[in-house]
Amino acid sequence: MHKAIVIGTGPAGLTAAIYLARANLQPLVIEGDQPGGQLTTTTEVENFPGFPEGILGPDLMDNMRKQAEKFGAAFQTGWVKEIDLQNRPFTLRLENGETLTTEALIVSTGASANLLHIPNEMENIGRGVSTCATCDGFFFRGKKIIVVGGGDSAMEEAHFLTRFASEVRVVHRREELKASRIMQDRARSNEKIEWSLNRTPIEVVEGEHGVTGLKVLNNETGETEVIDTQGIFVAIGHRPNTAFLQGQLETDANGYLVVKPGTSETSIPGVFACGDVKDPVYRQAITSAGSGAMAALDLERFLDEHPVAEPSVQEVV
Incomplete structure (x- = not known):
């Protein structure tokens, strides 16, 4: 024993x-x-x-x-x-x-x-895909970043990442956010945060040195598009x-x-x-x-x- x-x-x-x-x-x-x-x-x-x-x-x-x-x-x-x-x-x-x-x-x-379970996601953990803004945000100074999620955690991480990134884009599969009103208002008032709502991530686009974009499905038009980015922070809990x-x-x-x-x-x-x-x-x-x-x-x-x-x-x- x-x-x-x-x-x-x-x-x-x-x-x-x-x-x-x-x-x-x-x-x-x-x-x-x-x-x-x-x-x-x-x-x-x-x-x-x-x-x-x-x-x-x-x-x-x-x-x-x-x-x-x-x-x-x-x-x-x-x-x-x-x-x-x-x-x-x-x-x-x-x-x-x-x-x-x-x-x-x-x-x-x-x-x-919680991950998105889309192609090239797991392979690029540590190469541009992250689940922790406070851990990895510093490495994306001056770069374009995507935060995936619509809850309080996503809003908090997006707001935090504006300290480092040139632009933070929130991608969420619905038009409405799940975050509390105060967290939404804080994020929407931040000039560095852009929005790509009603879009579902379907693939991480990778290059020779890591992430170069996120392919998403536009749920309104049914068309796919690639959003250029150097970092993807998954914030879905x-x-x-x-x-x-x-x-x-x-x-x-x-x-x-x-x-x-x-x-x-x-x-x-x-x-x-x-x-x-x-x-x-x-x-x-x-x-x-x-x-x-x-x-x-x-x-x-x-x-x-x-x-x-x-x-x-x-x-x-």
């Missing part, structure tokens, strides 16, 4: 693993098919403290993993298929049939950005990766894990959450890492105060 298991290997999960390993808890970290999380699809990271020249996203995640391994964290690749949080120790069943038990658990499975929990932990209306204010404690004692899986607001590498440290410290304190009773001789026999 493990003292602590961490599910997820983004900045939150790896930071938690570093802290737990240094506390001599020998954590086991379960990583899926994208170790390192969303940062592994990011090229340059310039806003993580300590790297004045920037660092590649995959390199940052690799360094954090090596640091966790150095202090004694173990890693196992696989997906958690089923989980039982009703009784402690908790039980995890992996897709390969293996069963694991742990005294305490950290969930740091992140949130996946995020989906927290919590399906494997099967509703055993409390979530908000959008599926993000709910934690006790000021802590990482979930609705079940001994289960903690960190990173984007419980953060619909900031979604930054540094805030995720900070919440990972909180989760590890909360878990360590919990184990000190709630040890699992050792089985008696009769139970062993």
Whole structure:
């Protein structure tokens, strides 16, 4: 039986693993098919403290993993298929049939950005296609940018990107926006924001060095057109990766894990959450890492105060 298991290997999960390993808890970290999380699809990271020249996203995640391994964290690749949080120790069943038990658990499975699922989109993540304006906006200084979406997030990202871009064009498949009136008014009053409404994206146009345009369908005329751009920011929401929990932990209306204010404690004692899986607001590498440290410290304190009773001789026999 493990003292602590961490599910997820983004900045939150790896930071938690570093802290737990240094506390001599020998954590086991379960990583899926994208170790390192969303940062592994990011090229340059310039806003993580300590790297004045920037660092590649995959390199940052690799360094954090090596640091966790150095202090004694173990890693196992696989997906958690089923989980039982009703009784402690908790039980995890992996897709390969293996069963694991742990005294305490950290969930740091992140949130996946909703994508358009159109040709050339995935291939150009990090080459002109992005899902995070605050992460990548700086790289598009003086360029033409498209923001796809019609909700509050899209309006917020479009407004933010005008700090860098020469032009920001909002593309939305409907004539009406879903954003709140105050967010719409703010965006419409920004002279740098242009509008291509009632247009459905159908293909990312790529060149030798990345994105050169977005092909859209004009829903009024039925004709297609290519909008020239050097960057496409997809802002149609995020989906927290919590399906494997099967509703055993409390979530908000959008599926993000709910934690006790000021802590990482979930609705079940001994289960903690960190990173984007419980953060619909900031979604930054540094805030995720900070919440990972909180989760590890909360878990360590919990184990000190709630040890699992050792089985008696009769139970062993």
